[in-house]
Amino acid sequence: MDKLKKFELMEKISRELEDVRHSQQAVLEKIGKIEVDNIELGDKTIEEKIPEIYERTAHNADAIQAILDSFQQKTEEFSDKNNIAKLKEQQEINNLK
Template sequence: MNKVEKFKTMEKILREVEDLKNSQTAVIKKIGLIEAENMNLNDQELQKSLNVIYDGVHKNLQTVEGLFHTFSDSVATFKLKENITAEMLMDIKA
């Protein structure tokens, strides 16, 4: 794998990690919607379970966000170190 192909793969992975981050955020929002609905029911078991799920998803989201920032820095550093230009990226698409 040459450096341009490696960079493109890194960018693809970064987009997938960002998608994972967005998915985790969507799960947290969904939990909030269920909690709001449960305010009327006041089901304690449901609330307890939602709290456990929320804690796990929130921890995962923090981990994914950290990974995103760290890997994003790695991709940027690789791009600078390998002097990858827009022209080089266009050539691989052709």
């Protein structure tokens, strides 16, 4: 795989990880709303289980954020090391020919 294609794949993975992070955040917000709504309702199963689910989801969200941060740093380092900006410029020039 050439360097530009590898970089584009790395960027794609970063975007997908970002999407997963946003999805996890939305799940946490929904769980929180369920927990608040259940204060009025008082369902024992929800009262017992939702905090555990929230905690596991929060741990997953933290793990995803850690992976995303690390992977974005690797992507930036790869870009700098391989002069990706210059490779993109050259590709655009080649496409115009």
